[in-house]
Amino acid sequence: MIRFENVGLRYGTGPEVLRDISFTLPPGSFHFMTGASGAGKSSLLKLMYLALRPSRGLVTLFGKDMARVKRTDLPALRRQIGVVFQDFALLDHLSALDNVALPLRMGGARESDVVEHCTEILRWVGLGNHLNSLPSTLSGGQQQRVAIARAVINRPRLLLADEPTGNVDDGIGMRLLYLFEELHKLGTTVVIASHNEALIRRFEHPRLMLENGRLHVLPAHASRWA
Amino acid sequence: MALPPLTRRNSDLPLAKDPTSRFLMWLTALMVYLAALALAGALLVSDMTRRWDSGLAGGLTVQVMPLPDSVQAAPLEERTEAALTVLRATPGIATASLLSSGDVGRLLEPWLGKEAADPLLPMPRLIDVMTNGPVDTAALAARLTSAAPGATLDDHAVWLADLRRFAGAMHLAALGIVALIGGAGVMAVIFAVRSGLAIHRHVVELLHLMGATDRYVARQFESHVIGLTLRGGMTGLLLAAGTLGGIGHAAAGLHASLLPDLATSPWWAVAALAAVPLAACLLAALTARWTVLRTLESMP
Numbered sequence: 292m293i294r295f296e297n298v299g300l301r302y303g304t305g306p307e308v309l310r311d312i313s314f315t316l317p318p319g320s321f322h323f324m325t326g327a328s329g330a331g332k333s334s335l336l337k338l339m340y341l342a343l344r345p346s347r348g349l350v351t352l353f354g355k356d357m358a359r360v361k362r363t364d365l366p367a368l369r370r371q372i373g374v375v376f377q378d379f380a381l382l383d384h385l386s387a388l389d390n391v392a393l394p395l396r397m398g399g400a401r402e403s404d405v406v407e408h409c410t411e412i413l414r415w416v417g418l419g420n421h422l423n424s425l426p427s428t429l430s431g432g433q434q435q436r437v438a439i440a441r442a443v444i445n446r447p448r449l450l451l452a453d454e455p456t457g458n459v460d461d462g463i464g465m466r467l468l469y470l471f472e473e474l475h476k477l478g479t480t481v482v483i484a485s486h487n488e489a490l491i492r493r494f495e496h497p498r499l500m501l502e503n504g505r506l507h508v509l510p511a512h513a514s515r516w517a
Numbered sequence: 518m519a520l521p522p523l524t525r526r527n528s529d530l531p532l533a534k535d536p537t538s539r540f541l542m543w544l545t546a547l548m549v550y551l552a553a554l555a556l557a558g559a560l561l562v563s564d565m566t567r568r569w570d571s572g573l574a575g576g577l578t579v580q581v582m583p584l585p586d587s588v589q590a591a592p593l594e595e596r597t598e599a600a601l602t603v604l605r606a607t608p609g610i611a612t613a614s615l616l617s618s619g620d621v622g623r624l625l626e627p628w629l630g631k632e633a634a635d636p637l638l639p640m641p642r643l644i645d646v647m648t649n650g651p652v653d654t655a656a657l658a659a660r661l662t663s664a665a666p667g668a669t670l671d672d673h674a675v676w677l678a679d680l681r682r683f684a685g686a687m688h689l690a691a692l693g694i695v696a697l698i699g700g701a702g703v704m705a706v707i708f709a710v711r712s713g714l715a716i717h718r719h720v721v722e723l724l725h726l727m728g729a730t731d732r733y734v735a736r737q738f739e740s741h742v743i744g745l746t747l748r749g750g751m752t753g754l755l756l757a758a759g760t761l762g763g764i765g766h767a768a769a770g771l772h773a774s775l776l777p778d779l780a781t782s783p784w785w786a787v788a789a790l791a792a793v794p795l796a797a798c799l800l801a802a803l804t805a806r807w808t809v810l811r812t813l814e815s816m817p
Contacts, residue, residue, distance in 0.1 A: 384531040
């Protein structure tokens with residue numbers, strides 16, 4: 292699914308924020324990504340969801356070498372990746388339903404299907420009464436769930452979440468992680484960046500641990516005590 | 518439970534709130550107004566030239582002037598008959614008809630008033646000549662002067678050629694004005710679209726990350742620009758129609774048939790004017806698409 296080999300990343304002429312990153316995520320796996328603030332979690336996620344290109348090294352996604360992929364082929368690849376952004380990145384002028392509908396409409400889905408599927412998934416995340424609500428009228432937790440609904444509406448092969456529990460209390464955080472577990476059981480490869488150790492330790496999943504721009508992959512049993 | 522929205526969704530990009538949106542609509546209205554007036558002017562000149570051309574082409578006018586008593590010459594009627602004889606004997610001339618005193622009086626009425634028909638006024642005699650082949654006008658003029666002193670030949674072809682040159686220049690000027698207006702419109706759209714892309718860059722980047730193609734983003738701008746320019750264009754066309762109607766009304770008051778009547782313009786002329794806002798809209802949409810696609814090429 293994802294393979295990084297000796298990947299390095301620097302912004303402009305600055306120092307490398309990621310160094311010699313090598314790992315492989317098999318299809319259908321579930322990983323947490325941890326590390327202190329500034330360790331490079333968001334940068335690594337950006338490389339995974341193709342917002343950045345590495346300064347060096349090899350990134351393979353869905354079996355394709357990203358260095359050789361043409362710009363015109365990127366949208367189709369990106370539509371196979373669901374992303375929950377740290378700041379939700381909802382469009383303020385669109386309703387919850389229209390925000391969730393974005394990936395479907397980009398894919399050219401029929402409008403009747405779009406409305407049906409988006410209504411269904413918003414009910415699934417407990418927002419059936421907020422279909423037409425603008426993000427500004429929703430609480431942080433509700434916005435988070437809209438962002439998650441948007442990330443998964445396309446049934447992505449890869450789901451990436453950047454601090455999805457960062458803006459919610461532990462109760463809602465647990466519910467969100469169980470939501471990701473359900474998606475994982477449906478076959479989606481999941482990577483969740485979080486620094487909420489208490490929540491992470493409740494789940495038996497391997498961990499990608501970033502430390503000073505370098506990555507250590509910890510297996511599930513070791514992950515609980517990391 | 519809240520119902521799903523039934524109406525068409527909003528654009529993914531909040532372009533309607535951009536300050537450039539308002540100015541683009543009014544700018545389009547102004548440009549379509551000016552372009553429609555320029556086009557109407559060209560059509561009027563074209564119609565006028567066609568009417569004069571069909572009325573005067575292949576024609577000559579011979580004028581036999583009354584001469585003062587001091588000049589020893591045959592009477593006016595005899596000189597007119599001599600001119601008619603010369604004309605009818607000239608190869609290439611189909612008909613030569615003498616205009617009656619009443620016809621001449623009517624022609625001079627705009628300048629001399631009702632008194633132009635007064636038989637006491639020394640009026641020239643006019644002969645309307647139609648040709649059906651080439652005529653050596655210089656030789657004919659010489660023969661006429663010799664046979665009928667005081668006779669002059671007026672070749673319509675000379676000033677019809679001037680008129681055609683004038684009409685051609687007017688067409689070129691109108692075309693130039695329309696091209697300038699189109700160029701200014703293209704620049705205005707490029708500016709508005711680039712501003713929109715700069716203002717909403719973070720949204721465009723987000724759409725890209727979710728898998729939007731450049732074409733998908735460009736369609737958002739196209740739809741927005743089409744809506745604005747169509748509204749602006751229709752406004753400009755209505756204003757132009759009002760102006761042309763006013764000009765037509767004022768021209769009708771002149772009691773002169775020199776200017777063509779807009780109300781009786783052929784269907785294709787009306788269609789050409791009606792197509793101006795559509796053409797502006799199409800040009801704006803193509804410009805918006807091109808600008809967005811070119812700009813997005815630099816994005817990751």
